[in-house]
Amino acid sequence: MSEKEEQFKKIIKENEQRISGICRYYSSNEDDHKDMYQEVLINIWKSLENFRGDAQWSTWIYRVSVNTALGFAKKEIRRQKIFIKQDDERLKDLLDYDDCPTKEKEIMLQALENKINMLSVVDKIIITLVLESVSHKEIASVIGITEPNVRVKIHRIKNELKEMLKNLNF
Amino acid sequence: MKNNNEIDLQNMDTLIHKLQSKDREFKKAVGILQIFFFVLMLIYVVVYVFNPDLSLNQRIGGICYVLAFSLLAFHFRKKHTKYKNVNYSASVKELMTEAEKRYRFWKGNQLISSVLAIILLDVGTYLILIKYSSDKWSLLQIFFGVQVFYLISAAIGFIIGFINWKKEIRPFWKSLKTMLKEFEE
Numbered sequence: 452m453s454e455k456e457e458q459f460k461k462i463i464k465e466n467e468q469r470i471s472g473i474c475r476y477y478s479s480n481e482d483d484h485k486d487m488y489q490e491v492l493i494n495i496w497k498s499l500e501n502f503r504g505d506a507q508w509s510t511w512i513y514r515v516s517v518n519t520a521l522g523f524a525k526k527e528i529r530r531q532k533i534f535i536k537q538d539d540e541r542l543k544d545l546l547d548y549d550d551c552p553t554k555e556k557e558i559m560l561q562a563l564e565n566k567i568n569m570l571s572v573v574d575k576i577i578i579t580l581v582l583e584s585v586s587h588k589e590i591a592s593v594i595g596i597t598e599p600n601v602r603v604k605i606h607r608i609k610n611e612l613k614e615m616l617k618n619l620n621f
Numbered sequence: 622m623k624n625n626n627e628i629d630l631q632n633m634d635t636l637i638h639k640l641q642s643k644d645r646e647f648k649k650a651v652g653i654l655q656i657f658f659f660v661l662m663l664i665y666v667v668v669y670v671f672n673p674d675l676s677l678n679q680r681i682g683g684i685c686y687v688l689a690f691s692l693l694a695f696h697f698r699k700k701h702t703k704y705k706n707v708n709y710s711a712s713v714k715e716l717m718t719e720a721e722k723r724y725r726f727w728k729g730n731q732l733i734s735s736v737l738a739i740i741l742l743d744v745g746t747y748l749i750l751i752k753y754s755s756d757k758w759s760l761l762q763i764f765f766g767v768q769v770f771y772l773i774s775a776a777i778g779f780i781i782g783f784i785n786w787k788k789e790i791r792p793f794w795k796s797l798k799t800m801l802k803e804f805e806e
Contacts, residue, residue: 494709501710515709518716571803576713595712596804 459496466512469583473516476533476579491519506592513585513593517576533575535564541582545609548616559619566615574608581605658694662687669749678748685745689738696734714804717797724794726786743771
């Protein structure tokens with residue numbers, strides 16, 4: 452087994468959940484998720500030589516995953532729509548809303564998903580990383596902006612989403 | 622979702638073999654392309670530079686052709702490598718900035734290479750055609766004829782390139798520019 456192959460396998464094994472977590476937000480169904488997951492693996496393989504050790508492996512993995520999910524390195528911008536799952540407890544923690552019956556929750560999540568998809572691409576990336584419990588420092592490094600800027604953006608996004616929930620009486 | 626990943630991990634060896642074979646194919650393709658351009662250059666050097674039947678003007682013209690083709694080959698190779706080796710591990714902003722530069726209509730280096738190649742071809746053609754000057758075709762007529770030919774060719778190339786860029790790339794490039802502005806907000 453070559454050194455690259457060994458390193459690749461180790462990285463994927465250690466970061467499987469991170470990759471899957473990001474792919475989850477950018478895929479509408481399991482097939483799409485599987486395709487994207489595979490595409491991330493391909494790009495990790497291609498980018499392995501570029502790892503300079505100036506960031507943690509987790510940050511590096513998030514960068515490759517987000518960049519692949521957005522697809523703007525190619526000639527198309529796809530999968531900019533993100534998908535919120537019903538069982539997203541992190542979203543509940545983030546926006547601090549009360550639990551409600553399934554039917555109402557569905558409506559609320561749909562409204563949230565629509566609102567999130569109206570945010571800018573940068574804000575959408577931030578939301579997905581916050582929902583993945585990525586630290587502000589890492590988010591800053593993944594996106595390429597400063598940590599204070601990340602904090603300001605998160606604060607603004609949370610307020611916008613909370614305001615929307617308030618208007619919907621949740 | 623978990624199941625999908627398990628399947629992917631089980632198939633990782635297959636994926637790694639595919640990736641390794643793609644790497645090998647890419648290296649092989651780049652190698653073949655380099656050999657192809659090298660052979661082409663040799664042929665041009667033999668036909669246009671070392672051919673004993675040619676005049677000095679034609680030899681200089683041949684050198685201009687060889688230089689122009691070498692420049693174009695170098696430029697296309699660089700472009701191909703750049704597209705192939707997109708660094709996905711850069712930050713989102715870096716990758717987006719690079720993509721915005723890559724998909725501009727006018728790229729500094731591309732413009733310089735294209736203009737230089739056209740000038741070299743223009744000079745080369747003129748020098749090669751000098752020997753055909755006669756009572757019917759004066760040197761001035763040949764000179765203007767060559768200029769008209771290359772100007773029209775460059776204009777057609779420019780128009781086709783621009784229409785293609787406007788249709789295929791501009792919408793994508795514009796959305797990249799909009800997204801880059803969002804980083805500053």
